[in-house]
Amino acid sequence: MTAARRLRAALSPDEAKLIVIDPRSYMTYQPFLAEAAAGSVEPRHVVVPLREVLNGCQVMSGEVTGVESARRAVTLRVADGHIEQLSYDILVVAPGSVSKTLPIPGLTEHAVGFKTLEEAIYLRNHVLSRLDAAASTLDPDLRRTLLTFVFVGGGYAGVEAMAELEDLARQAARNYVGVSPDDMRWVLVEAADRIMPEVSLPLAHYTLDRLAERGFENYLGTTLKSCEDSHVVLGNGVEFDAGTIVWTAGVKPNPMLADTDLPLDERGRVRCTAALRVEGVPGVFAAGDCAAVPDLTSESPDAVCAPSAQHATRQAKQLVKNILAELRGGDQGNYRHSYAGSVASLGLYRGVAEIYGVKLRGAPAWALHRLYHLATMPTAHRKARIAADWLLSLPFGRQIVATGELHEPHKQFARAGKRR
Numbered sequence: 443m444t445a446a447r448r449l450r451a452a453l454s455p456d457e458a459k460l461i462v463i464d465p466r467s468y469m470t471y472q473p474f475l476a477e478a479a480a481g482s483v484e485p486r487h488v489v490v491p492l493r494e495v496l497n498g499c500q501v502m503s504g505e506v507t508g509v510e511s512a513r514r515a516v517t518l519r520v521a522d523g524h525i526e527q528l529s530y531d532i533l534v535v536a537p538g539s540v541s542k543t544l545p546i547p548g549l550t551e552h553a554v555g556f557k558t559l560e561e562a563i564y565l566r567n568h569v570l571s572r573l574d575a576a577a578s579t580l581d582p583d584l585r586r587t588l589l590t591f592v593f594v595g596g597g598y599a600g601v602e603a604m605a606e607l608e609d610l611a612r613q614a615a616r617n618y619v620g621v622s623p624d625d626m627r628w629v630l631v632e633a634a635d636r637i638m639p640e641v642s643l644p645l646a647h648y649t650l651d652r653l654a655e656r657g658f659e660n661y662l663g664t665t666l667k668s669c670e671d672s673h674v675v676l677g678n679g680v681e682f683d684a685g686t687i688v689w690t691a692g693v694k695p696n697p698m699l700a701d702t703d704l705p706l707d708e709r710g711r712v713r714c715t716a717a718l719r720v721e722g723v724p725g726v727f728a729a730g731d732c733a734a735v736p737d738l739t740s741e742s743p744d745a746v747c748a749p750s751a752q753h754a755t756r757q758a759k760q761l762v763k764n765i766l767a768e769l770r771g772g773d774q775g776n777y778r779h780s781y782a783g784s785v786a787s788l789g790l791y792r793g794v795a796e797i798y799g800v801k802l803r804g805a806p807a808w809a810l811h812r813l814y815h816l817a818t819m820p821t822a823h824r825k826a827r828i829a830a831d832w833l834l835s836l837p838f839g840r841q842i843v844a845t846g847e848l849h850e851p852h853k854q855f856a857r858a859g860k861r862r
Contacts, residue, residue, distance in 0.1 A: 443469045443492065443820070444758035445534060445729070445765075450498045452766055460499040461528065463518055467492055467503045470559050472751065473815045474828070476599075476787060479562040480606035481840035487827040489559055490820045502526075509533070509702035511723045532725050532765060535704065535712055537696035539731035539749055541689060548670035553594070553687040556603045565688065569607050570614060570842065572685050576625070577618040587683040589626045592674055594666050595691035596632030598640055598786050601649065603690060604630060608656065609789035614842045629659045629684070631666055631676060633691070640750075640784040641796045648803055649786075649794050693749055695732045707734045711746075716776035718761050727765065729757035738778045752782060755818075785811040 446462050453460070474488040492501045504526065508517035516528045541555040554568070555561050569591065576588040591611075593604040612623045630637070630653065637660075638646045650660055665677040674684045695710045705713040705721050711734035713721040718735060720726040729735070731749035735757065747753045756779045764774040783797035785807065793808030795801070802810060812832065819825050 443490070443495065444755055445536070445761050446496050446499050448759065448762040449765060450496065452762065453769075455498060458769070460496075461502060461530075462492060462496060462499050463502045463504055463506055463516070463528075464492065465503065465505045467501060469820070471815075471819055472557070474819070475556065475559065475562040476602040476606040478559065479556075479566045479603060480610040480789075481566065481842065482606070482790075482835055483828055483831045485559055485563050487824055487831060488819075490824065495820060506537070506698055507701055509535070509704060511703055511726055514725060530725070532727070532768065534761065534765075535699075535702075535720070535726065535728040535732065536730040536754075537698055537732050538754075539693035539695055540697065542692040542694040543689065544691075546666055547668040548672075549666070549687075549689065552669050552672050553689040556599055556688055556690050557693070565603070565607065565686075566610070568686060569611055573611060573614055573618055573621060575685075577621050583683075585625075586627075587672065588685040589621075590629070590682060590684040591627065591686040591688070592629045592631065592669075592684045593688045593690060594631045595689065596630055596634070596637030596660075596662070597690065597692070598638060598784065600630070600632075600688070600690035601638060601653075601788070602786055603688060604628060604658070605653070605788040605792070608658070610840060610842070613840060617842065624657075627659065628657065629661070629674075631661045631664055633663070633665050635663045637662070638786070638794075641786075641794060642801065645794050645796055645801055645803075649788065652788060652792065693731065699732060704728075709734070716778075717764055717774045718757060718777055719764070719774075725768075727761055729761050730754040733757075735777055738776060739780045747777075747779075748781075753779060785814050787811045 446460055450460055468489040468491045471488045474483055477483040478485045478488050504518040504520040506516060506518045514530050516530060518526050520526055541557050543549060554564060556565065572588045576585045579585050593600050608628050611626060615621050615623050636643060636646050637650055653660060661676060661678065667675045667677050669687050672684055673681065674687065675681050699706060699710060699712060704723060704726065707713055712728040712732055714728050714733045714735045715721060716736045716738055718727050718729050720728050731754065735747045737745040737747045757777050760775060760777045767774045785793065785795040787793045787808055791805045791808050793811045794803055795807035795810050816825055816828060819828060
């Protein structure tokens with residue numbers, strides 16, 4: 443989206459026609475997914491409609507099913523299943539990443555990811571519905587299962603999602619007779635011996651200590667062996683039933699890349715030069731999570747840029763310069779960016795941040811997290827809406843209601859038809 447906006451501003455309609463293809467007609471600002479799930483931000487405010495911000499570009503809602511670089515052609519499937527073919531002079535490949543799953547029994551049937559807005563909304567409704575069900579049953583075993591929440595993956599996404607949703611559930615529990623925060627069980631499972639590899643080890647230990655103080659069970663160096671029928675079995679032998687299982691254990695490049703003839707590395711990423719050109723393929727560039735771009739700031743010659751929004755947005759700016767050089771003549775530059783740091787929210791007024799070696803904890807880090815992401819959120823009116831959401835939540839609190847029918851809107855209508 444960033445590259446398309448900048449290219450459209452730099453190129454006149456007579457110079458180039460810009461076509462943007464994406465299965466969704468909007469861009470999701472993923473750093474706000476945890477806050478959208480927790481009710482701090484209205485979900486509609488964390489997405490940006492592509493047609494709104496890409497004036498002068500043709501936006502096609504479809505799924506790319508093939509790229510033939512020799513013919514300079516892209517095949518896509520549009521909404522009604524119709525197949526289209528488009529030719530190109532220059533192609534930018536940036537489909538991003540998807541949740542990385544493993545062949546664990548029960549995982550795909552009983553777990554949910556935390557990568558899309560739809561998953562964030564579902565989790566919000568699901569967590570609150572578990573409280574509804576727990577307050578309505580007299581079965582202690584069922585109640586214990588309903589109030590057990592498991593998060594697999596201790597990166598930023600998993601820690602933020604778990605901390606924000608626990609904050610929401612703790613606040614919601616005040617409205618439920620017979621349900622208290624102490625009744626809930628929150629479990630974090632991480633295969634590595636530490637959490638949040640994006641920050642320094644002392645800050646990761648600080649985060650782990652704060653989670654433990656809030657009652658979280660943290661299992662490090664532990665894997666999920668199975669979760670069939672919502673019965674969780676961990677690699678360390680611990681077993682229990684859980685009503686909610688969230689999978690945030692890493693990402694992988696979009697699998698659509700396998701349907702192209704572009705060169706891929708062992709992880710399925712597009713092989714790129716430091717100038718963001720696809721190796722050995724004229725006229726094709728790549729950037730973002732799907733691209734294996736050499737990290738020129740690393741001492742290792744084999745290092746590639748991490749799959750993060752920080753790299754993706756900066757690569758987009760270099761990408762535009764190189765495409766303009768391709769079209770108009772000129773030298774193409776290499777992408778180089780040193781990792782600036784990270785910010786994370788751990789619930790209301792709690793956070794951690796590490797920016798250029800400066801470490802912050804607690805409320806200052808939480809405030810920096812909000813300010814940073816508000817500043818980088820596209821469009822002025824979305825910034826204003828998000829700021830208004832935050833301000834309204836100060837005197838009135840979060841909206842706490844589960845609308846589970848949102849995920850099956852036809853169910854009640856079909857039931858009504860059967861009862862005629």
